[in-house]
Amino acid sequence: MLKRTKILSTLLAVVLIFALVGCSTPTEQPASQSSEPSVLEEAVNSYFANMPEDIYKINQKTFIEKVKADEDMFVLDIRQPDVYGEGHIKGAVNAPWGTAISDNLDKLPTDKTIMVYCYTGQTAGQTVALLNMAGFEAKSVNLGWNLGISKVEGYEDVVETTANDFGEAEGVDIAPEIKTALEDYYKGLADVKETIFKNYKISEDNLKKLMDEEDESIAILSIRSAEDFGKGHIAGATNIPWGKGMEQQFNTLPKDKTIVVYCYTGQTAGQTVAGLRLLGYDAVSLNGGMGMEANAPSGWANKGYEVVK
Structure with a gap:
C-alpha cells in the first residue's frame, strides 16, 4: 500500500511539472530574428514605393529652359574634371563620379532640387537614387551631356568654362547607416575598376561573352515594361517592370549571382542597381540598355545582338 502511494505521488509531481511548463510565458525571439526592416531597407523601399510621375528624371530640353530662366536649383556635374573644364552648365559644381560625391554630401542643399548629369545618364541615375535615399531631392x-544636353538647340547659351565651388549648406541629417552605405558604395568602385563591372556596369560585348560561355554566375533582369518584354528581351532574362511597387519583387532575385539589370538606355537601370546594391545584391547595369534610336550605337539591340520572344 505504501509503495502504491509513493508511485501515485511521483506521478502527480510529474503532471504538475508539465502543467507549469505548459502555462509558462513563451520565450521571446532574439532581436536579431525580428522581421522589422532596417533604416537602410526602409529608405530603399520608400524610394521605389513613392516614385513620382517624372521617375526622378527631367527632360533635357526642359532642363535647359529652366537654366535659361535662371530657376533656383543646384546643378551637379559628375563627369571627370577635364571635360567639366572644357564646358559645363552655368553654375554647375563638379563632383566627379566616385568618392567626391559621398565626401561632399554635407555641402549639398536641402532647400532646392539637385539636377545631376553625367555623360549618358547611367551613373547619374545611380547617384540620383542614392541622393534621394539619403534625403535630398534629386x-x-x-x-546626360553627350546624348541629351548637347543635342538641345541653343544649349551653348548656358555653357561656361569657369569652375564653380560648393557653397555653404546646412546639409541634410542623414541617418548614420545610410551615410555609411553611400560611402561604401562609392569606395567600392575601386574594387571593380579593373574588372568587366567597372562603374557597376557591364558592356554589351562582355555580357554577350558571358552568355556564350554559359556563365552561371550571372542573372539577367529586364525592367522594361511587360509589354516590351513580351515583344523581345535578352535570352534568359526575367522581368520586373520599372515603376511603383517593383521593390516588392526584389526578394525573388538571387543573392549568389551578379544581377545584370537593363532598361531602355540604362538610366532607370542605374537607379535600380543603386537600390539593389544597398540591399545587398551584387547588381550592375547593362551599358546602353536594350538600346533606342536616341543612344545608338550603344545598347544590346543596337549592337545587333539576339533578342528573343
Whole structure:
C-alpha cells in the first residue's frame, strides 16, 4: 500500500511539472530574428514605393529652359574634371563620379532640387537614387551631356568654362547607416575598376561573352515594361517592370549571382542597381540598355545582338 502511494505521488509531481511548463510565458525571439526592416531597407523601399510621375528624371530640353530662366536649383556635374573644364552648365559644381560625391554630401542643399548629369545618364541615375535615399531631392538629366544636353538647340547659351565651388549648406541629417552605405558604395568602385563591372556596369560585348560561355554566375533582369518584354528581351532574362511597387519583387532575385539589370538606355537601370546594391545584391547595369534610336550605337539591340520572344 505504501509503495502504491509513493508511485501515485511521483506521478502527480510529474503532471504538475508539465502543467507549469505548459502555462509558462513563451520565450521571446532574439532581436536579431525580428522581421522589422532596417533604416537602410526602409529608405530603399520608400524610394521605389513613392516614385513620382517624372521617375526622378527631367527632360533635357526642359532642363535647359529652366537654366535659361535662371530657376533656383543646384546643378551637379559628375563627369571627370577635364571635360567639366572644357564646358559645363552655368553654375554647375563638379563632383566627379566616385568618392567626391559621398565626401561632399554635407555641402549639398536641402532647400532646392539637385539636377545631376553625367555623360549618358547611367551613373547619374545611380547617384540620383542614392541622393534621394539619403534625403535630398534629386533628378537626373535625361541622356546626360553627350546624348541629351548637347543635342538641345541653343544649349551653348548656358555653357561656361569657369569652375564653380560648393557653397555653404546646412546639409541634410542623414541617418548614420545610410551615410555609411553611400560611402561604401562609392569606395567600392575601386574594387571593380579593373574588372568587366567597372562603374557597376557591364558592356554589351562582355555580357554577350558571358552568355556564350554559359556563365552561371550571372542573372539577367529586364525592367522594361511587360509589354516590351513580351515583344523581345535578352535570352534568359526575367522581368520586373520599372515603376511603383517593383521593390516588392526584389526578394525573388538571387543573392549568389551578379544581377545584370537593363532598361531602355540604362538610366532607370542605374537607379535600380543603386537600390539593389544597398540591399545587398551584387547588381550592375547593362551599358546602353536594350538600346533606342536616341543612344545608338550603344545598347544590346543596337549592337545587333539576339533578342528573343
